[in-house]
Amino acid sequence: MITFDRFTLSNGLRVLVHTDVSTPMAVVNVLYDVGARDEDPDQTGFAHLFEHLMFGGSLHIPDYDEPLQLAGGENNAYTTNDLTNYYIQLPADNLETAFWLESDRMLSLAFSQKSLAVQQKVVCEEFKEHYLNKPYGDVWSHMRSLAYQVHPYRWMTIGRELAHIEQARLQQVKDFFFKHYTPCNAILVVAGNVHVAQVRALAEKWFGPIPSGTRYQRKLPVEPTQTAPRYKMIQAPVPLDLLCKTWHMTDRLGASYHATDLLTDMLGGSASSRLHQQLVKEQKLFVHIDCYHFGSSDPGLVAIEGKLVEGVSMEKAEQALQEQLNAFKSQPPSEQELEKVKNKTESAIAFEDMSVMSRASSLAYYELLGDAAWMNEELGKYAAVTTAQVAAVSNELFRPENQNTLYYYANPSA
């Protein structure tokens, strides 16, 4: 049970406080309700590029990192297709330093041309390091654009191409900031060795005076229901063939979300899971095979992806996978199998909750979804899932017309 207090400043900033006096540290987590899904299709990768610019100096503070390091703190940030999250960990004695830094960059950035120019290069190198210079680095770029036709999940957080990042202009940076980086579009979580009254006073002092901004109304195109299977074939100079399939699933708040999550754990993700056991160990068709889902705010994807053992044909591997899915659809999992993935989930949550930082970002995320208190209801929701629900989800999910397949062929001369 994660306890917290919650209040809202008059400018609309939502503040959550989670006290844990067993640590000497404090965590300050600021979540902004903007991600890659909010980007213009011709300017993808912008939300993430922008995250880098948040470290390039703010209105009154030329350097973000130095004062924080001086206060014994560390920070980082990440951007997803749904949100952007910034976090600081520092000795609790120096909590106010984090308020000073975070509030100034919520007030306004310095908008330095030089910072933009350098971070464009840095992000291009990040793009190359993770997606261009790695074998199979472009699998998800292909799969996203196959599975989504209109929804902005059709591009990766890093962006669709280097050119989009290179083309960003300072005026666009300013517009993006004042549209999304405002108190009414943000959630502040303060956790660790802190107290509510102290946090309230600091929040009023540093964040209170920032103009509220306008609440961003998200109007994203809704992905139409897929009505026929889709296929794509790629040749690349990689050593092994890869098969990747996805199916459209519910959104994060959908009624079948927890059953879907448990279903992916039955199929993949552990040594005793079905696909690993059958296709890697028994039939020896795949070097590895994984099953997971995106858990995104808008309707996401369940994915199965694996590299084929050299010499195994794509057709044979695909057919064997299909047989596994057919078997899963035709017979509900046993109570024991369901119990196993529930136990695994319980254990994963317990380990995750050990870190104050992780508790803080979870609180922010559930608050973004609608209510931080839902964090404490998750275990109960998993416990309530039945084998019949898992069977129903698998039959709904693994329909041929809901399926996208990427055949990624190894070809030394491609």
Next chain:
Amino acid sequence: MIDRKKMPPIVDAVHYQLELKPYAHHQLDNGVEVYMIDAGAEDVLQIEWLYKAGNSYETQNLIAATTNYLLRAGTTTHTAYELDEKIDYVGAYVNRGCYNEQAGITLHCLNKHIDVLLPLIREVLTESVFPEHELLLYQQNMKQRLSVNLRKSDYVAGRLIDAYLFGEEHPYGKYSSPSSFDSLTREALLAFYDRYYKRGHFQLFVAGKIPVDLLEKLNRYFGDLPIDVPSLPTYLLQPVEQKKYSIQNDPAGVQGAIRIARPFPNRHHPDFLPALVLNTVFGGFFGSRLMSNIREEKGYTYGIHSYLLNLQQTSAWMISTEAGKDVCEATIREIYAEMNRLCNEPIAEEELNLVRNYMMGGLLGDLDGPFQLIARWKNLILNGLPPAHFHRTIDTIRNVDAQQLQVLAQRYFNPADFYELVVV
């Protein structure tokens, strides 16, 4: 109106009185040492069985790592699948790890499942059978994984730089090849298992919210195992002569993996602790000289880091980055320029003070939680360092001065001593 230009007052982290929470020390009936940290709010446990069974003990490449990996591949009473199923059923994690001197397994679980798990772990450590078909599958899949990894320039660079520094015959420098996987036999694994696990030597590192009867249970399941300490073979360091390398690995590559490294003594050397501070200034954190210049000023890379390798017998000082193909040369030039600057100019007091505070704040954060605490103790114990080493570390962070660091830079930042490798 608040003055937003003015930084709020801070408590200098450098003044913190940091203490490393002591462990409880016990011995099982067979003399096995148990180190325990009882802390944390969640009902979880981490238990590590750490054997003298690392790469250094093998006489054939990959035997130690493969024996360790296949510990879950079946016992006299359970198949691999049955073991996996039992472990997964209670949501536990049983991870294997093979390092240079040590190898073993680590259990993470909810306390309520410990009674199911301890007998299983005992079984794995005493009755593994290494079935032929599991070995064959492992060989096949590992060779294929290797073929994928060899397409990654950073993976290739990581292997080669270690081989240059220590020699390909040294445990710190040797690496795998398809033929080394082919040469593995079940008999060799069984022999290694028999000597280094069944009749070997292990230590137990335990952390979490410790149940009162845990020690008694550990003694019940592991206190009767035979212990016979193997002696650590000595290896000659055989660094290669040639210092500069440029390797073409992927004709379509858009980045180069850069590794620049020199030998450095281990943690017992008096220069080691001051070098940790110098390294932090140089390339050890986001505000470091390398990061500020090469990422934040020039945008040549997504990240650049320097570090001292965490090795027990001897170490090395390493600089590692991935940079755009066309700026690799410029990146290397800047790395040496930053070394040169540390040799020629004392570090300004302001910068040094920031680094001291940053390191102390990081240390405070690192001591947070049972798993972090036991990790720090383990590092001291495995390196044969006394508890006072922790305080010496803090003393050094607080007191090492700019002049000492400059002398240290002059001693170690001589470009001629460094291996230099670019893999594109």
